[in-house]
Amino acid sequence: MFSSVRPYENQQYSALKRECQRKRVLFEDPVFPANEDSLIYKSSRVQGVQWKRPKEICDDPHLFVDGISSHDLHQGQVGNCWFVAACSSLASREALWQKVIPNWKEQEWNPEKPEEYAGIFHFHFCRFGEWVDVVIDDRLPTIHNQLIYCHSNAKNELWCALVEKAYAKLAGCYEALDGGNTADALVDFTGGVSEPIELSEGNYLADEKKRSDFFDRLLKVHNRGGLISGSIKATSAADMEARLDCGLVKGHAYAVTDVRKVRLGHGLLAFFKSEKLDMIRMRNPWGEREWNGAWSDSSEEWQKVSKSEREKLGVTVDDDGEFWMTFEDFCKHYTDLIMCRLINTSYLSVHKTWEEAVLRGAWTRHEDPLRSRCGGCVNNRNTFLQNPQYVFDVKKPEDEVLICLEQKPKKTSRKEGKGENLAIGFDIYKVELNRRYRMHTLQTKVASSIYINSRSVFLRSDQKEGRYVIIPTTFEPGLTGEFLVRVFTDVPSECKELTMDEPPRTCWSGICGYPQLVTQVHVVSAAGLKDQDTQGGADPYVVISCEGSKVRSPVYKNTLSPAFDVKGLFYRKKSGEPIYVQVWNHNVVSDEFMGQVVLTGDSGDVHTQHSLQLQDKGKKTSSQFPGTVNVRLLTSSTLTKI
Numbered sequence: 146m147f148s149s150v151r152p153y154e155n156q157q158y159s160a161l162k163r164e165c166q167r168k169r170v171l172f173e174d175p176v177f178p179a180n181e182d183s184l185i186y187k188s189s190r191v192q193g194v195q196w197k198r199p200k201e202i203c204d205d206p207h208l209f210v211d212g213i214s215s216h217d218l219h220q221g222q223v224g225n226c227w228f229v230a231a232c233s234s235l236a237s238r239e240a241l242w243q244k245v246i247p248n249w250k251e252q253e254w255n256p257e258k259p260e261e262y263a264g265i266f267h268f269h270f271c272r273f274g275e276w277v278d279v280v281i282d283d284r285l286p287t288i289h290n291q292l293i294y295c296h297s298n299a300k301n302e303l304w305c306a307l308v309e310k311a312y313a314k315l316a317g318c319y320e321a322l323d324g325g326n327t328a329d330a331l332v333d334f335t336g337g338v339s340e341p342i343e344l345s346e347g348n349y350l351a352d353e354k355k356r357s358d359f360f361d362r363l364l365k366v367h368n369r370g371g372l373i374s375g376s377i378k379a380t381s382a383a384d385m386e387a388r389l390d391c392g393l394v395k396g397h398a399y400a401v402t403d404v405r406k407v408r409l410g411h412g413l414l415a416f417f418k419s420e421k422l423d424m425i426r427m428r429n430p431w432g433e434r435e436w437n438g439a440w441s442d443s444s445e446e447w448q449k450v451s452k453s454e455r456e457k458l459g460v461t462v463d464d465d466g467e468f469w470m471t472f473e474d475f476c477k478h479y480t481d482l483i484m485c486r487l488i489n490t491s492y493l494s495v496h497k498t499w500e501e502a503v504l505r506g507a508w509t510r511h512e513d514p515l516r517s518r519c520g521g522c523v524n525n526r527n528t529f530l531q532n533p534q535y536v537f538d539v540k541k542p543e544d545e546v547l548i549c550l551e552q553k554p555k556k557t558s559r560k561e562g563k564g565e566n567l568a569i570g571f572d573i574y575k576v577e578l579n580r581r582y583r584m585h586t587l588q589t590k591v592a593s594s595i596y597i598n599s600r601s602v603f604l605r606s607d608q609k610e611g612r613y614v615i616i617p618t619t620f621e622p623g624l625t626g627e628f629l630v631r632v633f634t635d636v637p638s639e640c641k642e643l644t645m646d647e648p649p650r651t652c653w654s655g656i657c658g659y660p661q662l663v664t665q666v667h668v669v670s671a672a673g674l675k676d677q678d679t680q681g682g683a684d685p686y687v688v689i690s691c692e693g694s695k696v697r698s699p700v701y702k703n704t705l706s707p708a709f710d711v712k713g714l715f716y717r718k719k720s721g722e723p724i725y726v727q728v729w730n731h732n733v734v735s736d737e738f739m740g741q742v743v744l745t746g747d748s749g750d751v752h753t754q755h756s757l758q759l760q761d762k763g764k765k766t767s768s769q770f771p772g773t774v775n776v777r778l779l780t781s782s783t784l785t786k787i
Contacts, residue, residue, distance in 0.1 A: 171264030221294035229430035231330035233400035271336040317557030331485035373401035392437035429466035502640035521622030537640035547633035568620035570596035660716035667777040
């Protein structure tokens with residue numbers, strides 16, 4: 146996924162640059178012009194703003210001065226600390242920033258060939274499932290010859306200001322970057338998925354084992370190229386950007402620039418003792434105001450660490466906004482953390498490889514209410530199942546499943562105002578192993594995301610082997626919009642949308658008959674099974690068959706009393722035909738039949754759970770097969786009730 150790059154607004158960077166070079170003019174972007182509309186969408190006019198090209202701001206402009214670093218960035222007059230924090234994280238990852246800033250050497254100013262400079266730059270961002278190439282000109286907003294938004298320590302270093310301008314172009318204007326979400330920027334920079342974590346809910350401060358496991362998880366994400374951000378929740382408007390006694394700022398996004406197990410002690414003693422401390426390095430986008438507690442820049446605790454270890458960690462006493470703290474103190478003071486995972490789908494990697502399924506969909510309205518696909522969350526019982534539905538399979542006995550739902554971002558403009566996000570989320574239901582058509586009644590819910598007006602919602606859950614349906618929704622019914630569903634599993638999940646409500650009618654339906662009855666068989670469990678060929682447990686599985694269709698369950702290892710929890714769904718043409726529930730023992734050489742239940746008759750009622758005795762095929766008694774199987778049978782006379 147995300148391999149090709151699409152030109153944003155159909156602006157081709159190479160063609161535009163060649164045209165400017167041919168005409169010997171500097172590029173002026175007609176899509177994002179140097180005027181007030183590119184600055185604000187609702188505020189009053191910003192007084193004294195002048196749009197200047199880099200050579201009007203400084204004598205020797207460059208993209209980078211002494212390389213790229215998280216220390217380069219300082220937040221300007223717009224409240225986009227979330228974006229600057231994400232840029233700080235990006236700057237520490239060469240492979241990632243070179244993706245965002247493509248061909249940077251070719252874009253850099255070349256004093257030996259000034260005629261090649263055309264006042265045009267381009268940057269790559271991942272938006273709504275695809276990489277886009279955003280072209281900008283080099284005119285930047287200034288007041289008194291000073292950049293008013295994101296800027297670097299060095300006046301002639303301009304990469305962060307240019308990246309910010311391209312990102313503002315995507316959003317609609319600079320003001321649209323005021324008060325955003327770090328998770329969105331991290332996804333835009335990487336094409337990964339962001340997992341928000343509320344530290345207080347995880348109880349990481351009180352539970353040392355849980356905190357240690359969480360740190361190891363964080364360390365793994367960091368070591369595999371992921372980006373991380375932290376913040377302290379502000380509970381009121383007065384709390385926003387309030388400085389605490391410990392030096393940290395509320396309602397403010399901090400970049401995590403390093404995660405380490407720091408070795409304590411000096412010399413050989415430190416090596417053999419190998420005592421390590423879980424530590425994390427943070428950076429304030431303001432470039433100042435640091436943590437002043439234990440392990441802050443000039444604290445005595447650093448005497449416990451050797452000089453070589455301090456140099457390796459880059460410990461300084463400068464008030465540059467970057468500081469170290471223990472992970473325990475981090476969990477004590479910070480309330481929220483965002484991990485942006487780079488999901489590895491390469492089969493050549495030595496790390497875990499995920500299988501990814503990507504599907505695009507939309508919440509839509511229709512003249513026929515039953516054909517609308519914007520039913521709202523499960524609170525809206527009458528319309529919830531009208532939402533889009535996506536089925537996927539877990540093919541291992543148990544698998545970790547990552548699911549990300551992302552809504553299409555709305556662009557801000559003077560005419561339309563702020564492009565507000567919808568409150569979105571999704572539920573996951575375990576369904577019949579052979580389900581191919583849309584759900585019409587609720588089944589067992591196995592997981593649920595939060596509902597939030599964020600651009601994306603993420604959920605990580607462990608699920609047992611079987612078939613599942615994802616129902617992505619807006620919180621309120623009747624709202625429309627486009628969305629993207631990404632599903633990551635260990636083995637291919639065959640994820641696809643369920644579009645049909647019932648089996649299609651074809652030219653053969655009149656000859657062969659069309660299903661008039663739908664029946665759901667739920668095999669709950671079995672007890673007292675007897676395996677005649679081996680001692681101890683067996684490896685049973687269930688086969689449910691009806692009118693030539695079959696459903697086979699996973700194999701349950703080494704048990705004579707399996708908790709099957711297996712469902713099958715059958716569209717039936719002949720209500721008098723029996724349904725067979727067979728129990729088999731899995732064998733390497735040849736599977737062995739253990740007995741069956743035959744369900745006959747159909748009153749159209751809902752049957753409660755039955756404990757039915759197994760029978761051998763062809764025998765009227767079951768004396769040789771004392772086991773029982775618990776079956777729930779749900780039948781209906783019409784197709785649209787299940």
